[in-house]
Amino acid sequence: MSALLLFGLATVAGAAQSGARAGSMETITVHGASLAGNLSGDAADRKVKVYLPPGYATEKRKRYPVIYFLHGFGTDAEFYQRTLGWPQSIDRGLAADALPGMIVVMPDAMTPYGGSMYSNSITTGDWEAFVAKDLVGYIDSHYRTLARRESRGLSGHSIGGYGTTRIAMKYPQRFIALYAMSACCLDPRGATPTDANLEKMTKAGEVAALAPFGRTTFAASAAWAPNAQRPPFFMDLPTKDGAPQPDVIARYAANSPVAMVSQYVPQMKSFSAIMMDIGLADRLITGNLALHDTMQRVGITHEYVTYDGDHTNRIPERFEKLVLPFFARQLSFR
Template identity: 30%
Template sequence: MKKRGQIQCVVILLLLLGGGIVAQDQKSNYSLVEIPAPSLKDNLIGTKDVQKIGVYLPPSYLDSDQLFPVVYFLNGYTVEAGEYPKTEAFDSYMKNSKEHEFILIELNGHNLFEGSMYANSPVSGNWEDFIVRDVITYVDSHYKTLAKRESRGISGHSMGGGGTINISLRHPEVFSVAYAMSPAVLANDNLLNGMFKNDSTLVQVQNLSEKMVNVRDEDFSETLQQELKSYDRKITSIFGILAFGSAFSPDLSQPLKIAFPFTMNADGTFSKKEEVLEKWVAGFGNLEEKVKNYKNNLTQYKKIALSCGYQDETPGLLEGSVYFSTLLKEEKIPHSTCWYTGKHSDKVSEQLIGEVFPTMSAYLHGEK
């Protein structure tokens, strides 16, 4: 989520933790880099097939011939690469970890709807493929990386945590360590109930859908972008609904190219469509089925870890994280958890410094 004002708080936090101000020659080198994104080509909502990624190079990178492990970090919903920089956290950790340096790649799943859920979709583009194909190919060909699964980790926060889990389930040939922070995983449909609890939001979706009924496919992207300009992103949840639906319930026969889990009745009330709701839940849910289906993949990881705050205010995330851990235990899949006192976003930097970065360093450098 957008936390521009949080950067100052992060700096203060690091000072309290003893991180101090890192000397110039100890700092990482951070830059935003535009890379080709062929996997996103031909999406229907106008996302460009050139994307920005944030590249953090460790302090010794420029003066060394060493090859480095790489951690791929997936940002949360609404967050673009470079908007919520983790430079202070990365610098603070790296200055005390000279023997365990790695490259950190910051990714975003940002689009017209402010989030892709990092899923493959004919509507919003193939974001999972973008990560495991486009980004990794680019990074391995442009930077001094250890280009093998044993030296790659994937992590993310919120939507990025959910993406971390879904992608790691299917790609043990690409990554060997996965750490999901406050992940969007669902033990039930609480999150979706929160999306659709307000009838006025459903009316907005219905009205927007009616406006798009006669729009030609070739005009879809431009027309939708124009229509969405009239909605205030700060006070309506319609963007989150469109993001979730386009990722997990695409239907090209519908006006918005999405099958929605509700229908409007003649009296203006709404009813659930259970068969469609199952598709929405499956996006970040259906955890039992996923763990069983991908058990062999999960056992190939050197490390799987989860963290979430006890006071996380996003409906269902703590419950979903605990439930996912329970399922992993039942299938005897090794993993670790970190449940801490905190909300959804107030401990991100602290968790990166104290949990995520040390885990990645230890396992990607082969110490564990």
Template identity: 35%
Template structure:
């Protein structure tokens, strides 16, 4: 028995060595450097919603950044999703290592990547200006860019800036591209949420009931549907004097059921990229390229149909774009060597950004 056990161990060891040898033999990939910095926002200071104006920003500096002090780089601004953060994108999702691999493989030339932390008291800023939360859209599209251009060796020109994001960040990518024309050369939204009106998030009975019954923020701890409902309300139907949440909700709570508030729902509808497009089509036309994609099996049921409708509307307005539905869920096809970022998003920006100063 001991002889057989020892033989089995040797065979397993040999199999492991043979299986992993090709990986061990691969040359090391040059590594970039991550910098965590903080922006003390003047725009977000004294917001009535109690949001912290000191915002963490994670920055990826590509291999060679320190060794070539005269070289400047384009910048990709990557916006995180709801309930996520810059730290989770860089550390849990592993974005820096993926960027190292992509640059080494020629998927994209060396680029600076910036992710601001826009996780708020209720999970996310929605990258929009709010009378309660503060002007997060202006913070992202103006103050953050000035800060990054002042702190790092960027190519400080619109042709060298890209904008991308996932989920809530994909929504922000579409909306900011419209509202701040001439700021970025190209935009790519991954699984963008809240692109158009849909009952899944606008009429969520569970979320609305939890929000309406909450006496304070703490009462919603751990309640995803309740927190995201409040986050949307504080972004799209903000009312700083409304207690306790600083927002008007699209329903009121009756004795037996929810009652729609027709004065609030139109504000949520008007904030979607679908309804912003007719007035802001010119902003998207200034982009060199626009793309977005989504998983056909997304757990958030509103995303596939609203993305399809948005693509049809873009075509109606004659706006060139790429829209693709793929086999996947909300996050299954994003990261990794086979994911959308590596295979599609980074080559997209490699094609459409300027990697040298424009005369």
């Protein structure tokens, strides 16, 4: 999702309520051993935003559960922090319902293609392991966390919602509850008429200048159709000489949660709660409904909620008023 599409979100987050206790934000760098050596040459050291709740600096013996939040496509963690109004919106959310303190962590997953897709690829690195192992391990060793599954939640918006679902399947032992907001890329996609234009690209700068959907195709191919024998981008695109490539489209499809979830039924059943939400005016609603139907069919208990809104216009509000209380109910604070 592009910065242009997200711009409207920034107007929603306001100042903290008068008198509310204030948390704080830190920006740290976490080395991702799981990202090192990726063929894109992208940095293995990643910026990470960390929200610390009121009292963290003074209550030295207290430990806290952690929410890991994955941002959307085409932007970075810095932009999402501003857009979501952190730390003030988290302060408000905790204060409004007298919620207990939580640490909230957001890694920067921006890549040369606009986003990592939170997948495991030789081209962009193993982002699944980075989130579930490298990042969780670092946070547990450097902050006063409750370092166990029952005290960790995973959430994300757009491609971050996709990442939430995907990482949960692969690493269910790391998190206890999931909240996917307006998740993208849940159902298989085929080649599009504009994909053939991408074959002409030969330089990274050309990719950076593409419209969001074009960059999404590059990011998806880097994540789901990597090819070490295809420099300079080290991926297979969904078309070749203008014709759809069935093998690449099949690899895309195999990485859609609608196709994946039946392979991970025991893992998905192990969570205390799974929440999916999507705006009725969001063009991604078809994929969300398809995953909802598939999960119902295979017996994975979850909640699927729709609301009046599009892909971006109510995300700050819903994070503050729904996501935080959801995790306050699901996470262990002891």
